[in-house]
Amino acid sequence: MSDTGTIALQGALIAYLKAFTPAGGANSIGMILSGRLWAIRAPDNAAFPHGVLRLTGREQSGDDASLREEGRIEIMVFGRPLSQASNVEAVLDIAGAAFLKYSANHGGLFDVRARVTRDTLPPPPAPGDREIAQGRAVWSYSWWPDSLTQYAIAVGDAP
Amino acid sequence: MRRRFREREGGYTSGDFVHDYGGVAKSITQSAPHDHNGVRRVTIGTNKRSPDGFSYPLAWEMGHVNLFMGAQGNDASTINTQRTGSYQRVETFRPALDDNRDRVRAAYARAMHRALATGAA
Numbered sequence: 001m002s003d004t005g006t007i008a009l010q011g012a013l014i015a016y017l018k019a020f021t022p023a024g025g026a027n028s029i030g031m032i033l034s035g036r037l038w039a040i041r042a043p044d045n046a047a048f049p050h051g052v053l054r055l056t057g058r059e060q061s062g063d064d065a066s067l068r069e070e071g072r073i074e075i076m077v078f079g080r081p082l083s084q085a086s087n088v089e090a091v092l093d094i095a096g097a098a099f100l101k102y103s104a105n106h107g108g109l110f111d112v113r114a115r116v117t118r119d120t121l122p123p124p125p126a127p128g129d130r131e132i133a134q135g136r137a138v139w140s141y142s143w144w145p146d147s148l149t150q151y152a153i154a155v156g157d158a159p
Numbered sequence: 160m161r162r163r164f165r166e167r168e169g170g171y172t173s174g175d176f177v178h179d180y181g182g183v184a185k186s187i188t189q190s191a192p193h194d195h196n197g198v199r200r201v202t203i204g205t206n207k208r209s210p211d212g213f214s215y216p217l218a219w220e221m222g223h224v225n226l227f228m229g230a231q232g233n234d235a236s237t238i239n240t241q242r243t244g245s246y247q248r249v250e251t252f253r254p255a256l257d258d259n260r261d262r263v264r265a266a267y268a269r270a271m272h273r274a275l276a277t278g279a280a
Contacts, residue, residue, distance in 0.1 A: 042246065057257055076222065078246075121221050125213050129224040129245075136221060 005107045005147045006055065010039040012106045013073065014053055020098040029094050032087050033077075042078075049079040049087040049133075060148070067152055069143045072116060073099075076136045082123070085133035092118060092137045099139050108145040115139050183207045183216050203252065222248030 014037050018030030029037060029051075036042070036050035058071035075095055079088045102112040118137040123130040186207040192199055209215045225247045256263075 044245075056253070059260070078224070080224075119221075121217075122213075124215065124218040124223050125209060125211050127226045128218055129226050132224045134221070134223075 005145050007039075009106050009110070009143070009145075010053060010055065012104075014039060016102075016104070017053070017075075017095055017098055020094065022094050022097050026094070027090075029091050029098070032091055032094075049077060049084050049091070051075055051077040051091060065152065067144060067148045069145060069148070071141055071143070073112070073139045073141055074136065075138075076134065079133035080129070081131045082133050085120075085135075088133045088135040089120070092135050095137060106143070107147070108143060108149060110143045111141060113140045113142060186216075203256075216251075219247070219249045220252055222246060 018033075018035060018037055019028060021028045033049055033051055034047070036046060038046075038050070038052055040052065040054055042050050042052055052075070054074045054076075056072045056074055058069055060066045060069050075092065077088045077091045079085055096115060096118070099112040099115070104110050116138040119135065121134040121136060123132060123134075183205055186205045188202075188204050188206055190202040192201050194200075205214070205216045207214065207216050224245050226245070
């Protein structure tokens with residue numbers, strides 16, 4: 001159940017980001033990346049620019065009877081050659097707008113809370129590829145997945 | 160943190176390109192508690208640099224496209240550890256923080272309790 005929920009959540013977030021059109025009619029993330037936004041890792045030899053979304057640091061702590069999950073959404077965007085840096089930054093700009101006060105039902109109430117960090121990574125020296133433009137942004141989220149809340153005790157049921 | 164690096168003394172990935180991983184373990188730095196934007200914090204990092212001054216642990220932590228480690232051996236068992244195409248990433252700092260999150264909270268709780276009990280900041 002939880003695995004299905006995770007995969008579904010990743011897919012829903014990717015679909016939402018790709019389709020989100022920023023105010024002013026600028027290109028969507030899906031248009032800039034030609035649809036190349038994947039979960040966890042990009043296919044080998046993927047064309048540039050492309051992006052990867054990953055869920056990390058997923059915690060289920062004692063607050064809220066552990067029915068709430070808190071974690072991070074990481075999006076890493078790559079461009080090559082370096083002239084695609086504008087695409088990389090544009091994608092992260094739009095993602096920032098897309099996740100601003102974002103709340104939806106993704107197999108349970110899902111909220112993006114804040115952007116934790118955003119970095120433009122420096123091109124590494126050899127053996128790294130210096131022609132790669134790489135940007136990263138991380139948001140914190142909270143999620144009340146149905147896979148957990150189905151076990152919640154209703155008010156009045158507690159012994 | 161250092162334990163995590165010691166567990167991988169063979170290098171970040173296959174061992175073919177050992178970038179002095181053990182040296183990174185010895186280079187871990189920890190700041191004294193300090194104020195940052197009104198928040199008390201301790202900064203953990205590394206001062207390890209390649210000869211040209213680049214912080215290569217950063218390239219591994221955040222990932223990089225490696226010119227010499229191409230698309231070979233792409234079976235699922237090597238994902239994130241070896242030659243998964245040309246993009247290479249081995250996170251160490253973030254998972255170490257995740258592992259120690261409860262210890263961080265406990266330390267905070269002890270300090271808070273001490274402050275409340277004694278009135279000391």
